[in-house]
Amino acid sequence: MIEAEDVVKSFTVRTRTGGLRRRGRTTLRAVDGVSFAVEPGEFVGYLGPNGAGKSTTIKMLTGILTASSGTLRVCGLDPSRRRTSLARRLGVVFGQRTTLWWDLPLRDSLTLVRRLYRVEPAAHRARFAELSELLELDPFLDTPVRQLSLGQRMRGDLAAALLHDPELLVLDEPTIGLDVVSKATVRDFLERINAERGTTILLTTHDLGDIERLCRRVLIIDHGRLAYDGGLDELRRTVDADRVLVAELARPGPPIVLDDPEFGRIEAERVQGPRQWLRLPSAANAATVVAALARRHEVRDIALREAGIEDVLAGLYRGDHAYTCPADLPWEDGPPSGPPERPDHRSMVE
Numbered sequence: 001m002i003e004a005e006d007v008v009k010s011f012t013v014r015t016r017t018g019g020l021r022r023r024g025r026t027t028l029r030a031v032d033g034v035s036f037a038v039e040p041g042e043f044v045g046y047l048g049p050n051g052a053g054k055s056t057t058i059k060m061l062t063g064i065l066t067a068s069s070g071t072l073r074v075c076g077l078d079p080s081r082r083r084t085s086l087a088r089r090l091g092v093v094f095g096q097r098t099t100l101w102w103d104l105p106l107r108d109s110l111t112l113v114r115r116l117y118r119v120e121p122a123a124h125r126a127r128f129a130e131l132s133e134l135l136e137l138d139p140f141l142d143t144p145v146r147q148l149s150l151g152q153r154m155r156g157d158l159a160a161a162l163l164h165d166p167e168l169l170v171l172d173e174p175t176i177g178l179d180v181v182s183k184a185t186v187r188d189f190l191e192r193i194n195a196e197r198g199t200t201i202l203l204t205t206h207d208l209g210d211i212e213r214l215c216r217r218v219l220i221i222d223h224g225r226l227a228y229d230g231g232l233d234e235l236r237r238t239v240d241a242d243r244v245l246v247a248e249l250a251r252p253g254p255p256i257v258l259d260d261p262e263f264g265r266i267e268a269e270r271v272q273g274p275r276q277w278l279r280l281p282s283a284a285n286a287a288t289v290v291a292a293l294a295r296r297h298e299v300r301d302i303a304l305r306e307a308g309i310e311d312v313l314a315g316l317y318r319g320d321h322a323y324t325c326p327a328d329l330p331w332e333d334g335p336p337s338g339p340p341e342r343p344d345h346r347s348m349v350e
């Protein structure tokens with residue numbers, strides 16, 4: 001459904017280089033040699049910190065931007081050359097923008113979408129009825145789009161993106177700003193169209209709840225380069241994120257220090273009354289640490305917190321962990337051992 005091979009997108013940006021009047025130009029490689037493939041029916045998360053190159057990738061996939069180099073095929077088509085043909089096979093939702101007509105009732109916006117995509121009236125009626133039911137559009141179909149709440153508008157945008165029954169749906173932050181109930185509606189809907197209709201979905205989001213709930217596979221991009229391609233569980237295992245032991249002692253005391261030949265030195269990193277938080281190195285055996293703790297302190301209660309996906313990603317984005325990527329990714333000089341420094345990202349041309 002998507003084939004990206006060594007895709008690069010560079011922007012030329014003006015910079016001041018010292019004195020007031022001295023200006024230069026910098027080439028910014030927003031996407032820097034990205035390669036991946038998405039099979040029909042997959043639900044893939046596309047993650048990365050702010051400015052990593054996610055939206056730029058999505059704009060290239062949808063034909064809005066043309067890649068500076070590399071090969072890109074979406075539904076078998078070159079997106080920038082076959083933009084109109086691709087539009088018939090692709091649905092796109094940008095959470096921060098709407099494709100609906102602001103002053104028209106939602107129903108009329110959706111009718112216009114039918115005409116734009118030249119959907120047959122009978123097929124449109126069936127699809128419209130199905131999407132209205134799944135997204136619960138009925139109560140606000142006759143409300144002008146500008147009067148819709150964010151959650152209602154997003155449901156309208158999803159319907160507009162899917163009315164022509166595309167094979168591939170590309171979503172850029174579809175749950176941004178939604179409350180928990182609206183998020184759940186959108187997530188349930190996406191899960192259903194992926195499972196029941198086999199629609200392939202590429203989802204960009206900073207909401208890790210979306211990712212944990214929906215995506216079996218994630219791609220992580222950082223500084224324009226693909227840093228990880230694989231499952232969420234493998235990602236957790238790969239980075240070996242630290243676990244945290246929360247110990248409740250019989251009485252408040254100074255920060256715990258454990259020094260043991262088996263696991264080395266562990267110091268409490270937070271103390272709150274009788275509670276103390278100890279970060280366990282990934283190699284440490286939790287049972288050994290708990291036994292050492294119980295020998296030296298009167299312990300009332302213990303909790304062990306595994307690193308959540310949020311901790312794992314925060315560590316990756318900060319550069320605490322070495323990145324890994326599958327060996328079959330076509331890195332020219334082998335995979336990067338860590339995220340490149342910012343200066344490598346920009347190369348001065350003038």
Ligand SMILES: Nc1ncnc2c1ncn2[C@@H]1O[C@H](COP(=O)(O)OP(=O)(O)OP(=O)(O)O)[C@@H](O)[C@H]1O
Pocket residue numbers: 011012013028030048049050051052053054055056057
């Ligand atoms: N039209 C443009 N001209 C110059 N630089 C651009 C342009 N569009 C994006 N960039 C730069 O490219 C880099 C990647 O931007 P992009 O919008 O793809 O990031 P992102 O991963 O989507 O970030 P966010 O999570 O904040 O939306 C950023 O440094 C951004 O400033």
